[in-house]
Amino acid sequence: MEKQQNHEFRRPWDSCREVPIIQDEQIPKKRVRCLKWFSCAIVGILVFALALLSKTSFLLLITFGNNNTEIICSEKKPAALLGIGFVLVGPSVLLLIxxxxxxxxxxxAMPSKKTVFWVLCVEFLVALGAAILTIVAMPHFDIVTNVMILNSVSILSAVFQVVAECLAKERKRIIMLPVCSIFLIVLGYVLFAVSYLAIERSPQMSISIGLAIVGTICVSVNWWENYSTLFSISFLEDISKDIAQSRNVVCIISSLMRILITSAVVGAYVPLSGQNWKLVTSVFETVVISMVALQIVSSALCSWFVVVACKMHSLHCSFALPIYMAQVAVLAVFLIPLAFKLPESNQTSTCNENDQSKSSGALLRLMLTDATKTLRARDIVETMSTGGLACFIGSALSWWLGLMLSTFYIWFLKIHRIVRTQDLFVRRMYEGVFLEQSMLLNTRFEIRKRIKEKRCAKETIRVFLCATMWHETYDEMMKIIISMFRLDKYRPKTDNPSDVEFEFHIYFDDAFMDVDNGRQRHANEYAETLVDVIKEVYTIFSEEDPCIFKQTPPLPWQKIINTPYGGRLEYTLPQGNVMMVHIKDKQLIRHKKRWSQIMYLYYIFGWRLNRQYFKKFEAGEGLDDLKERLKREKENTYILALDGDTDFQPSAVMLLIDRLKLYPEVGAACGRIHPTGTGPMVWYQKFEYAVGHWLQKTAEHVFGCVLCSPGCFSLFRGAALMDDNIMKRYTTKASEASHCVQYDQGEDRWLCTLLLQQGWRVEYNAASDAYTNAPQDFKEFYNQRRRWGPSTMANTIDLLGSGGLTSQRNSSISKLYILYQIISMAASILGPATICLMISGSFVFILEMPENIALALAIVPPTVYLILCFKLTSDMQIKIAAIMSVFYAFLMAGTVLCIIGDLVRQKTFLTPSGLFLIGMVVLYIITAALHPQEFSLVIYGLLYFLCIPSGYLLLAIYSIVNMNNVTWGTRETGGQAKTTAVDTIKKKVMNATCCKCPCLESEEDSSKETLPAETITETEEPQIPLETQGAEEFPLNAHQTWIERLQMKSYDFPLHESALPMDENEFWRELQKKYLEPLKENKEQQEKMANELRELRNKVAFAFFFCNALWLVTTFFLETIGDSVSIKIPKIFPNGTRSKTEVFSIDPIGLMFLLSFALLLIVQFIAMLYHRIYTLIHFVAYADTEMKACRKQSHQVAQLQDSNPQYKMYEPDTALCFHNPSVLRRAVTSV
Known part of the structure; x- marks a missing residue:
């Protein structure tokens, strides 16, 4: 009978559904794979080509120093040796800088004396060995030997690997590889000596061979640090730790030692070899300079692209393979010309000619001839015996294979998704002449026997998503709830701990209203709408198969709890994660966003985190162990701060988590915020947000750190928030006028300011996208920016005021970065005056009036508006600003057309205005092109340009004059969150229950009215809107408690009333009493604060507009003086010719400002390029590893479900629960 009723209730003929768009993240696997393959292929090709250039140019320099070569005559051979010396010290100079x-x-940090002595000894050996090998020995060998002998520098690395493997508890088969490497390198030494001594048994050759072998062994000491922690030698371990802590000073010392020793060897070897420096100082060889520059640049770029390849998880295809094959390619470059008969050159004539008189083709032929001549000098091809040739080839092949075997561990390295360069490579800088060998040997050698911890699994990251709500609409609530359920589906909660665990919290402000003449408090319509949204989204995510033949199970019971601050709803989501909705009553607890943030900060970190360790301490656990565990958990506990309308994907959260996992000094990270909505105001904000993130945010991230992590989507580290002077200071009540502006109007920026002042870093990840609603009308936009403008200025001034102390505590904020922020602040303060100057220039262009009159005319409208803002109401100010914005937009449009017309009239675009306009357009187009997914936003750039006077002149005036208004300005509407015709009818019916007409009840409704309350869940039908179900069967009246009302409203998503634990109840009461007690109205205090705010407004307005007036007056007098102080710029035509009569005049201040603004944009553009590259690296690494992780996790879950049928603990037997709801209640309660 029950099933029959259920089928009748489902109405099979009406099975079509209306559901919100979930927009699950479907990564286009083919596109991501193509992007990864393409980027890795490009990087691999660049690594190969640059390694080839580096090695070829270096070998040519060695060839230049050979006595048998002709491109540089014997008198000038020291020039080649000097070039080799520059190549040797090039990386050391870069490292020193x-x-x-x-x-x-x-x-x-300063190293110990023991560390300094050890570093000096090691660097002395390495520098001496490299200089002797390359300057003294290698010029006497042929090109093939010089290519391959460098591979023998891996001999000590192979020895260290053998020792490390022998000391390991578990002997590994891989030990045979370094053993074979040692044998091959030693064999190469023997064959090398035999092949040379078989032809020439002179003392000079014997010395050169001995020096070469000793030099390679000395150089091989360079990578001792890669294996120092693998030996049970406390001396080496202590030195390694000390070097890691004082890396900067150690690198300075080592660089200076390298430069000193190399210079000494070069300077001493030239006279000892019978050469004269005087002949070099007069004429320096151009070809040597070219080879040195090519080698240094290509080596630096190659090492950087190797790091890129490793971070993109392409060690094999883009790093190891190209590096190995580059040496083979180098041999091919020099051996292929042997097959062709190159013309002999005249030694005398060539030496006497200046390099500049030689063509590039002639130089290339000479270099190839010299390279092959080193082989012919030994008569390898013509006269060498079979045995000698075998020794020659065997030595080269042995060294190459020895390097491969000693670095074979690279093929088995496992790299995390995002990793630091210092975690990939031991030393900070590459070796110029041993580029391939240094990059391979410098890669960290990881061995598993060193893991001493007994932990079986990795530490789990716990992320608490905390959203603050107030008067969000139905659609806005739907966005964030879907995002949370999407994340629940992405990381299901299982018995086995995963890498990340999520828990969801919503803090709903002002969620209660007075009823029954103030005698009771009920949840308001916004809270009820949220309950409806959660039920609807829960139904969608629970019903993945909408088949009409499948019986729809009832939704599980959830909890509703009465709390000291109002109430709480606890939901267990479909995949097992928990979501809590904290409903706040402003009569019981302090309301507004900052106090909601304080609620969840103390609840999560104080109650959930600290309390459990304090209880363990009381239970007798060890103090030291508890401290260490608590420290780790604070570092691995994150809070994702959200607004009530934020929409995001799981990948956005994971990308932010990566930043905090990688860098322990990062206290917060934010993503790319996209405003959503429709209309011109939203279009303006789309481009404004884009430019701000493309240029300003990236510049802050690259040159220092981000100053503000927006509260709508930011990830915070628990250890950072719990640090001194942050969370505690964040609870400060605004007792001064400046506090109201800094603390309450910009709480997100103030929190970040506290983090920065305490030494934490704030980062920006451009690949982490989040979407939030933007103001869609002019009034709401102006009110929002009225809050943001003064609070931003207040927090920035606070940070700059403590700049000296902050730069000492925060390594990311340098003195230069503070200077950059001062310039940016000055530019923003002088924005209104700059716009007035631009408008005056528009008058000059359009109306052709004198400059002074145009400036005076441009100042009048904003001055009048400034006076009106002090006299009129806020709404009237905004209306006037809207009208003026329209007129200014027409003026800006005319200005653009006039500038274009002037360029046509002048017959050149090389004018100050033309260069500025074209430069801006080109810069923004290139910037947008580097953000292909957002390129369409350039369309809104024209609207943004037209609205510049409104955004930077009128809005600045409105914000400063109204900074004493500390109301929120947005969402301050008493309207309903979700208003429909059905809601109106339902309210009328509920308010007039005595007039209910039984004839309006359907047969089905009458039968349903007689059912017990717990049976209603059996006939739950998500397809039928809530408003049409049981409106009259469950009348909501004022005499019911708020819990009963929500239970009735959510009858088909049952809420089981539960009680708060006594200890938690006491926690909330103590928290309320100390920090969150509702503020009592004090008329006298409020009046005092209002007067202080007006006084602060007057002071700030005077200072702000005085600076702008001073700028305008200075410009006015400079234009009055005229040509006597103006700067004359010659008129240049596009073909490069100059006009003899026409010039452009520009005042010095205008030129200075123009150049400063252009320089600021160029600096931001360079930072954007750098940031885009590393964003691409992170995204490719994330896409690759995340797809693998998801496949692995799905496979593990499937195996667990197959092996354990009771694994689905959050999915009780729906058939049993359908007939007996008490079973469902017990199942949920047991969980």
Whole structure:
């Protein structure tokens, strides 16, 4: 009978559904794979080509120093040796510059004397060995030997690997590879000596061979640090730790030692070899300079692309393979010309000619001739015996295979999704002359026997998603709830801990209203709408198969709890994760966003985290162990701060988690925020947000750190928030006027300011996309920016005011970065005056009036608007600003057309205005092209340009004059969250229950009215809207409690009333009493605060507009003086010719401002390029590893479900629960 009723209730003829668009993240696998393959292929090709160029140019320099070559005559051979010396010290100079910069502006830890002595000894051996090998020995060998002998520098690395494997508890088969490597390298030494001594048994050759072997062994000491922690030698372990902590100073010392030793060897060898430096100083060889520059640049770029390849998880195809094959390609480059008969050159005439008189083709032929001549000098091809040739080839092949075997561990390295360069490579800089060998040997050698921890699994990251809500609409609530359910589906909660666990919290402000003449408090319509949204989304994610033949199971019971701050709804989501909705009553607890944030900060970190460790301490657990575990858990506990209308995908969250996992000093990370909505105001904001993220955010990230992580989508580290002077100071009540502006109007920026001042870093990840609703009308937009503008200025001034102390505590904020922020702040303050100058220029262009009159005319409208803002109401100010914005837009459009017309009239675009306009357009188009998914936003750039006077002049005036208004400005509407005709009818019926007409009840409704309350869940039908079900059977009246009302409203998604634990109940009461007690109205205090705010407004307005007036007055007088102080710029035509009579005049201040603005944009553009490259690297690494992880997780879950039928603990037997709801209740309660 029950099933029959259910089928009748389902109405099979009406099975079509209306569901919101879920938009599950479907990664286009083919596109991602193509992107990965394409980017990895490009990087691999660049690594191969650059390694080839580096090695070829270096070998040519060696060839230049050979006595048998002709491109440089014997008198000028020291020039080639000097070039080799430059190549040797090139990386050391770069390392010295980099380390000195970090030493000055970042960390400056000093090493111990023992460490300094050890570093000096090692660097002395390495520098001496490299200089002797390349400057003294290698010029006496042929090109093939010089290519392959460099591979023998891996001999000590192979020895260290053998020792490390022998010390391991478990002997590994891979030990045979380094053993074979040692044998092959030693064999190569023997064959090398035999092949040379068989032809020439002179003392000079014997010395050169001995020096070459000793030099390679000395150089091989360079990578000792890669294996130092694998030996049970405390001396080496202590030195390695000390070097890691004082890396900058150690690198400075090692660089100076390298430069000193190399210079000494070069300077001493030239006179000892019978050569004269005087002949070099007069004429320096151009070809040597070219080879040195090519070698240094190609080596630096190659090493950087190797790092890129590793971070993109393409070690094999883009790193190891291209590096190995580059040496073969080098041999091919020099051996192929042997098959062709190259013309002999005249030694005398060639030496006497200047390099500049030689063509590039002639130089190339000479270089190839010299390279092959080193082989012919030994008569390898013509006269060498079979045995000698076998020794020659055997030595080269042995060294190459020895390097491959000693670095074979690279093929088995496992790299995390995102990894630091210092975790990939031991030393900070590459070796210029041993580029391939240094990149391979510098890769960290990881061995599993060193893992001493007994932990069987990796530490789990716990992420608490905390959203604050207030007056969000139905659609806005739907977005964030779908995002949370989407994340629940992405990472199901299982018995086995995964890498990340999620828990969802919603803090609903002002969720209660007075009923029954204030005698009771009920949840308002916004809270009820949220309950409806959760039920609807839960139904959608629970019913993945909408088949009409499948019986729809009832939704499981959830919890509803009465709390000291109002109430709480606890939901167990379809995949097992927990979501809590905290419904706040502003009569019981302090409301507004900052206090909701304080609620979840103290609940998660104070109650959920600290309390459990305190209980363990009381139970007698060890203090030291508890401290360490608590420290790790604080570092691995994150809070994702959300707004009530944020829409995001799981990948956006995971990309932010990567940043915090990788860098322990990062306290917060934010993503790319996309405004959503329709209309011109939203279009303006789309481009504004895009430019702000493309240029400003990336520049902050690259040159220092982000100043503001927006509260709509930001990930915070628990250890950072719980640090001194952050979470505790965040609870400060606004007791001064400046506090109201800084603390309450911009709480997100203030929290980030506290993090920065405490030494934490804030980062920006451009690949993490989040979407939030933007103001769609002019009034709401102006009110929002009225909050943002003054609070941004207040927090920035606060940060700059403590810049000296902040730069000492925060390694990401340097003095130069503070200077950059000062310039940016000055530019923003002088924005209104700059716009007035631009408008005056528009008048000059359009109306052709004198400059002074145009400037005076441009100042009048904003001055009048400024006066009106002090006199009129806020709404009237906004209406006037809207009207003025329209007129200014027409003026800007006319200005653009006039500038274009002027360029046509002048017959050149090389004018100040033309260059500025074209440069801006080109820069923004290139920037947009580097963001292909957002390229369409350039369409809104024209609207943004037209609205510049409104956004940077009128809005600035409105914000400063109204900064004493500390109301929120947005969502302050008393309208309903979800208003429909059915809601109106339902309310009328509920308010007039005495007039219910039985004839309006259907037969089905009458039968349903007689059912017990717990049986209603059996006939749950998600396809039928809530408003049409049981409106009269469950009348909601004022005498019911808020719990009963929500239970009745959510009858088909049953809410089981539960009680809060006593200890948690006490926690909330204590928290309320100390930090969150509702603020009592004090008329006298409010009046005092209002007066202080007006006084603060007057001071700030005076200072702000005085600076702008001073800028305008200065410009006015400069234009009055005229030509005597103006700068004359010659008129240049596109063909490069200059006009003899026409010039452009520009005042010095205008030129200075123009150049400063252009320089600022160029700096931001360079930062954007750098940031885009690393964003691409992160995205490719994420896409590759995440797809593998998802496949692995799905496979594990499937295996677990097959082996354990009771694994689905959150999916009780629906057939049993359908007939007996008490079973369902017990199942949920047991969970």
């Amino acid at each position: 980099k380390s000195t910069w970090k030493f000055i502006f970042k960390s400056a």
